[in-house]
Amino acid sequence: MQGKALPGFRDFYPEDLTLRNHIFATWRSVAARYGFEEYDGPPLEALDLYTRKSGEEIEQQLYSFRDKGDRDVALRPEMTPTLARMVAARGQALKKPIRWFSIPQLFRYERQQRGRLKEHFQLNMDIIGETSALADAELIAAAIDIMRAFAFGPGDFKVRMSDRRVLRTLLLGYDIREDSLQQAFAMLDKTGKDEEWVTWQLGGAYTGSGQTSRPIPRRSLIGLEPVSELLSSLPGGGHAIEPLRETVATLTTMGLGDFVEVDLTIVRGLAYYTGIVFELFDTQHKLRAIAGGGRYDGLLKAAGGPDLPALGFGMGDVVLSELLKERGVAPKASIELGAFLIAVGGDDMPLVLKLAHAMRDRGIAVEYGLRHAGVRKQLELAAARGAPRAVIIGPEERQAGLAVVRDLNAGTEAKVPLDKLLNGYFD
RNA sequence: GUGGCUGUAGCUCAAUUGGUUAGAGCGCCGGACUGUGGCUCCGGAGGUUGCGGGUUCAAUCCCCGUCAGCCACCCCA
Missing domain, CATH: 3.30.930.10 (Bira Bifunctional Protein; Domain 2)
Structure with a gap:
């Protein structure tokens, strides 16, 4: 190995x-x-x-x-x-x-x-x-549309968004001291999905009141309405929620509301974020975050x-x-041949080469066997290369000025004048 | 960086309590089939059993180390 x-x-x-x-x-x-x-x-x-x-x-x-x-x-x-x-x-x-x-x-x-x-x-x-919050919505919309372009729908992934300004207001309102915010963020980030209550094990030294902070029910951190309600009772809460509310509203107006959910347990690891932060997750939650970002x-x-x-x-x-x-x-194959050319005998090779080059000059992708072999072998190779059709040229065809065009999917054949083939037409 | 599990052909896997020349399917190459593919049959190539050491008359199997992969932690993209 x-x-x-x-x-x-x-x-x-x-x-x-x-x-x-x-x-x-x-x-x-x-x-x-x-x-x-x-x-x-x-x-x-x-x-x-x-x-x-x-x-x-x-x-x-x-x-x-x-x-x-x-x-x-x-x-x-x-x-x-x-x-x-x-x-x-x-x-x-x-x-x-x-x-x-x-x-x-x-x-x-x-x-x-x-x-x-x-x-x-x-x-x-x-x-x-x-x-402007329109910029935040614009960016999140782009992330969603990329996933949609990959044919993923609301059942496949979700955008979970939060806002550092909201988190900050919330934590300060819950007596977390300013210089302990980053630690509190980290704990919030680690909150398990099945935990009912979010608590901060910071101890009295980190809270303004000198007491252990109050726990918050997890369900009030999920969804725009519960979060709004929670914030409305805190100083500055009504103001802090506005950008998040506006961003969600904009995405909803765009018709992307089904992809978005507010979730304040989204924090993002990087320290430099200052506003809205978001992550894209697969709904089965089997994998790591698909994407993440925010305002800095x-x-x-x-x-x-x-x-x-x-x-x-x-x-x-x-x-x-x-x-x-x-x-x-499944993505498409890396090459898409128009045809695979087959020379029945060695004498047919010059015409195959001429034909191949004429077709390539017209932008058609063609291939032919680089080593002399029987027709059976060459057809096998043509199929393996994913060619949709084979163009077979033998002494009889050369004599008649024709070529046999075989449809490799249907298995049907037609005789096509060489003139047409030289001009890039298969029928 | 820490811990656990796993390493046999290109891939998926076999190989009696440790036993003689490590097998099969798929894939690949060739032939049956010198003017018609997909099917079938036959043959072939391909392995220092991850690597190094140890125990043993004998190691794919047991022990140690190491490397790699997977998982968890940490952390994050």
């Missing part, structure tokens, strides 16, 4: 690459529909691009090393710092809001498991320079860029591939 790719890295055989290309094509198609422009950056960056502000979570899993010029470098673990740098460099010149997408290959150093490798491709869609208004400035509001999401190819394979969504 030698000659395998490094652990956590993938070889893409033709059938694998066919699926990957299908995914990329769908991503690009929907992104274009939403008016997003594609950009890219280098896969290798200076290490300090990530150690500065991206969040310590990512730092410990960086695929980093020192290069031959004694520079500390890292394979990019995420696209946002690169995006921030690129926007910063041209910030003044770019018309806002900026709508950009990219499909970078991202890396991290950690032990692999199903759906988590050392490398993956991830669609990144970002909107920069817009605070302070990040560009913190990363040394312009002070612009921003939001974005990432969707990886690994979990998505698993889902597509599980649903048996």
Whole structure:
């Protein structure tokens, strides 16, 4: 068992690459529909691009090393710092809001498991320079429509959304101290699906009242109405819920309401999110999150860029591939031949070559046997290559100026004048 | 990074209490079939049993180490 790719890295055989290309094509198609422009950056960056502000979570899993010029470098673990740098460099010149997408290959150093490798491709869609909740809805709609473009429906996946501003108001209202919010977020994130009550084991030191915080019934964190009700009793609650309410309303107006549910136990691991955060899950909840993102208004400035509001999401190819394979969504073959040409004898080969080249010049994909063999063998090969028809040329056909066109699916045959074939017609 | 389970042909799996030349199906190549594919039949290639060491007359099987995969934790994309 030698000659395998490094652990956590993938070889893409033709059938694998066919699926990957299908995914990329769908991503690009929907992104274009939403008016997003594609950009890219280098896969290798200076290490300090990530150690500065991206969040310590990512730092410990960086695929980093020192290069031959004694520079500390890292394979990019995420696209946002690169995006921030690129926007910063041209910030003044770019018309806002900026709508950009990219499909970078991202890396991290950690032990692999199903759906988590050392490398993956991830669609990144970002909107920069817009605070309106319409922007949040736009981005979530794009994520939903990508899944719809893969033929997934409301029964297959859901978007669960929350809002850091709501969470913050909620926790402060429940006497969690400001400097303990991140810890409280983390506990909320880990809340099990079957737990009835959400509690914070922070102890008196972390709550404003000096007492252990009150538990919250889990059911009041799920759904827009229960959450609204919960917030209405807290100081500033009515104001804090507005962006979330507006985003949900916008998505509902678009007709995407069936895909969305409010769930305040969605937090997202990254520290830099400031507003709405969301994740896409398969409804069976067998796999990891399909996609995730949110609003990160302070990040560009913190990363040394312009002070612009921003939001974005990432969707990886690994979990998505698993889902597509599980649903048996078969992508088309990587090649689609128009015909397979067959020379009955060696004397027929020149005409086959001439015909093949004429057809290829007309944009028709054709193949022929590269080694002389019997007709039976060549038909076998034609079928194996997935050709819809075989064009058979033998001495009799050459004599009559015809060729036998055999439909390999139906098993029927017709004689077609060579002139027609040379001009790219099979009948 | 921690712990558990598992490693036999390209794939899915066999191989008496440790026993002689490690088998089968599928796939691949060839033949029956030198002008007609999918079926059938026949044949062939393909293994240092993940790797290294130990116990034993003898190891695919038992022990240790290591690597890899899967699962959980951690964490996240």
